Amino acid sequence: MNDGESKPQDRLADWLAEDMIAVNALIRERMASEHAPRIPEVTAHLVEAGGKRLRPMLTLAAARICGYTGPFHVHLAATVEFIHTATLLHDDVVDESTRRRGRPTANLLWDNKSSVLVGDYLFSRSFQLMVETGSLRVLDILANASATIAEGEVLQLTAAQDLATTEAIYLQVVRGKTAALFSAATEVGGVIAGAPEAQVRALFTYGDALGVAFQIVDDLLDYGGTAEAIGKNTGDDFRERKLTLPVIKAVAQASEKERAFWQRTIEKGVQNEGDLAEAMAIMARHGAMEAARSDALAWAKIARDALGELPDHPLRAMLDDLAGYVISRIN
Amino acid sequence: MNDGESKPQDRLADWLAEDMIAVNALIRERMASEHAPRIPEVTAHLVEAGGKRLRPMLTLAAARICGYTGPFHVHLAATVEFIHTATLLHDDVVDESTRRRGRPTANLLWDNKSSVLVGDYLFSRSFQLMVETGSLRVLDILANASATIAEGEVLQLTAAQDLATTEAIYLQVVRGKTAALFSAATEVGGVIAGAPEAQVRALFTYGDALGVAFQIVDDLLDYGGTAEAIGKNTGDDFRERKLTLPVIKAVAQASEKERAFWQRTIEKGVQNEGDLAEAMAIMARHGAMEAARSDALAWAKIARDALGELPDHPLRAMLDDLAGYVISRIN
Numbered sequence: 001m002n003d004g005e006s007k008p009q010d011r012l013a014d015w016l017a018e019d020m021i022a023v024n025a026l027i028r029e030r031m032a033s034e035h036a037p038r039i040p041e042v043t044a045h046l047v048e049a050g051g052k053r054l055r056p057m058l059t060l061a062a063a064r065i066c067g068y069t070g071p072f073h074v075h076l077a078a079t080v081e082f083i084h085t086a087t088l089l090h091d092d093v094v095d096e097s098t099r100r101r102g103r104p105t106a107n108l109l110w111d112n113k114s115s116v117l118v119g120d121y122l123f124s125r126s127f128q129l130m131v132e133t134g135s136l137r138v139l140d141i142l143a144n145a146s147a148t149i150a151e152g153e154v155l156q157l158t159a160a161q162d163l164a165t166t167e168a169i170y171l172q173v174v175r176g177k178t179a180a181l182f183s184a185a186t187e188v189g190g191v192i193a194g195a196p197e198a199q200v201r202a203l204f205t206y207g208d209a210l211g212v213a214f215q216i217v218d219d220l221l222d223y224g225g226t227a228e229a230i231g232k233n234t235g236d237d238f239r240e241r242k243l244t245l246p247v248i249k250a251v252a253q254a255s256e257k258e259r260a261f262w263q264r265t266i267e268k269g270v271q272n273e274g275d276l277a278e279a280m281a282i283m284a285r286h287g288a289m290e291a292a293r294s295d296a297l298a299w300a301k302i303a304r305d306a307l308g309e310l311p312d313h314p315l316r317a318m319l320d321d322l323a324g325y326v327i328s329r330i331n
Numbered sequence: 332m333n334d335g336e337s338k339p340q341d342r343l344a345d346w347l348a349e350d351m352i353a354v355n356a357l358i359r360e361r362m363a364s365e366h367a368p369r370i371p372e373v374t375a376h377l378v379e380a381g382g383k384r385l386r387p388m389l390t391l392a393a394a395r396i397c398g399y400t401g402p403f404h405v406h407l408a409a410t411v412e413f414i415h416t417a418t419l420l421h422d423d424v425v426d427e428s429t430r431r432r433g434r435p436t437a438n439l440l441w442d443n444k445s446s447v448l449v450g451d452y453l454f455s456r457s458f459q460l461m462v463e464t465g466s467l468r469v470l471d472i473l474a475n476a477s478a479t480i481a482e483g484e485v486l487q488l489t490a491a492q493d494l495a496t497t498e499a500i501y502l503q504v505v506r507g508k509t510a511a512l513f514s515a516a517t518e519v520g521g522v523i524a525g526a527p528e529a530q531v532r533a534l535f536t537y538g539d540a541l542g543v544a545f546q547i548v549d550d551l552l553d554y555g556g557t558a559e560a561i562g563k564n565t566g567d568d569f570r571e572r573k574l575t576l577p578v579i580k581a582v583a584q585a586s587e588k589e590r591a592f593w594q595r596t597i598e599k600g601v602q603n604e605g606d607l608a609e610a611m612a613i614m615a616r617h618g619a620m621e622a623a624r625s626d627a628l629a630w631a632k633i634a635r636d637a638l639g640e641l642p643d644h645p646l647r648a649m650l651d652d653l654a655g656y657v658i659s660r661i662n
Binding site: 033035036037038039090093094112113114116117118120121123124125127128131134136139140142143144146147149150151153154155157158169172 | 364366367368369370421424425443444445447448449451452454455456458459462465467470471473474475477478480481482484485486488489500503
């Protein structure tokens with residue numbers, strides 16, 4: 001494959017291959033449980049299901065760009081993957097999901113109990129891993145990210161199906177769902193490397209903006225992507241009555257009749273054949289998809305601009321390409 | 332009330348009243364969420380339901396006995412209460428419980444989703460609180476306790492209804508359910524006070540042994556207490572097919588016919604009228620209740636003996652009485 005055509009995440013994986021071998025070995029070692037074999041069973045199902053390992057690669061890349069040569073970027077990369085996996089396990093219980101990454105979910109294969117408890121186990125393991133780095137600042141960042149993630153999840157639960165959801169609330173939910181762990185992943189990479197404050201801040205900004213762009217693109221694809229491309233069906237969010245960014249924008253400009261439509265389909269959940277097409281027609285009428293697309297591009301630009309603070313490095317170029325790749329899915 | 336007749340936990344609460352006001356204020360402050368009002372709703376339901384606050388009092392007492400005068404014993408007391416509350420929220424989802432402390436559970440009043448996510452939120456808040464102490468050793472202890480708790484819960488899930496469960500497995504489950512947080516609560520009190528190693532070890536031993544004794548007593552009361560005394564009905568564990576200590580002891584000595592009884596009632600869960608009485612008759616035949624009772628007394632003695640390492644202090648006497656009180660329920 002020509003480098004110019006390969007995906008940036010594949011090039012990151014190539015460049016970081018040696019580090020990722022160490023990360024995967026550490027993950028496998030720490031997800032073991034001498035006494036409770038259910039734990040590695042459930043975890044392996046998810047951890048080895050071919051996830052992109054994007055978050056640990058962000059940590060490794062950030063540390064390497066800032067010149068880190070110690071061992072703890074590997075611990076932190078495993079930490080963020082464990083937090084991510086724990087979050088997925090709990091998410092699938094909360095959302096009553098049956099498929100993840102094209103396979104049945106753990107809550108379906110085992111039960112909700114196992115997903116809740118093994119998620120808790122992975123959180124505690126991630127906590128042990130980060131304590132081993134001996135950096136209180138890293139612990140502070142990850143504790144705050146954990147709180148943002150958990151608060152965002154609860155907010156999503158209560159904001160769901162509520163037409164009063166604003167773009168500000170949406171942004172908080174998105175930070176909880178995606179951006180808080182992205183930004184923590186990049187920030188701790190800089191902190192463990194002892195990078196100057198301006199670089200640490202830039203790494204935070206990159207991760208945060210990349211995460212927000214990523215999530216807006218995901219929302220957009222749900223109304224326009226193919227099941228093949230994104231692993232779920234067009235209109236899933238609509239059927240699940242989620243107030244994603246394009247819907248929020250359309251609701252904000254709704255006529256009386258359109259408002260009644262959103263109330264029926266999203267708030268009350270009464271959906272009939274043809275409603276998805278109608279929702280998309282309303283959003284098109286107000287340019288809601290276009291406006292959300294423009295927001296995603298703006299966030300990707302913030303991410304790319306932040307990289308200017310960092311030392312020149314092949315991995316920096318790949319992070320830049322990654323931000324470009326995220327929005328290429330809607331461009 | 333005469334001091335000689337009052338419960339030791341009430342005397343602890345009196346002595347630590349000022350500290351506990353600070354702990355409760357901190358708990359109320361940190362369980363707030365600006366954006367997700369569901370969080371304080373769910374948490375308040377549980378935190379303010381009149382729990383005994385035993386764990387935070389253990390931390391405060393340990394720190395005070397070791398002469399601590401700083402502010403962080405309050406953070407650590409709030410931390411262990413948050414971890415405890417988070418565990419209860421997840422437990423009630425896993426056990427499909429409908430009542431806790433005489434009130435409907437959060438999973439019943441709201442839903443499983445809220446209990447899972449608010450539990451996660453409290454874990455992350457506890458994590459932030461402990462990071463604020465700036466003590467890596469405290470973080471290490473609490474990270475390890477969290478892992479023991481989570482592993483014990485999974486073990487309980489997979490060991491449930493399995494007649495091959497040994498006393499060693501039972502002990503690990505009990506450490507996860509109760510003793511790991513008790514021992515972490517007392518140990519971090521000593522660590523934050525900068526106590527000598529021998530005292531820190533003694534505090535760990537006290538909390539661990541107290542927790543194990545507490546849980547064995549709870550198991551025994553389930554086959555002999557009244558609903559009033561323990562807040563649940565006699566025989567709940569049997570109906571839920573739990574392998575508690577007296578059952579494990581009886582299974583270990585079972586005749587062929589008795590073994591068939593346990594297989595039917597616990598493994599297969601086929602229970603008929605009169606089976607509970609039969610279970611209790613079998614346990615009596617083998618002295619299983621008596622043997623478990625004797626184990627509980629031995630653990631309480633370990634707890635009390637450990638206190639000998641600590642400086643003389645009115646709170647030390649109360650911790651001694653507390654260990655005595657725990658077993659007084661079966662004595």
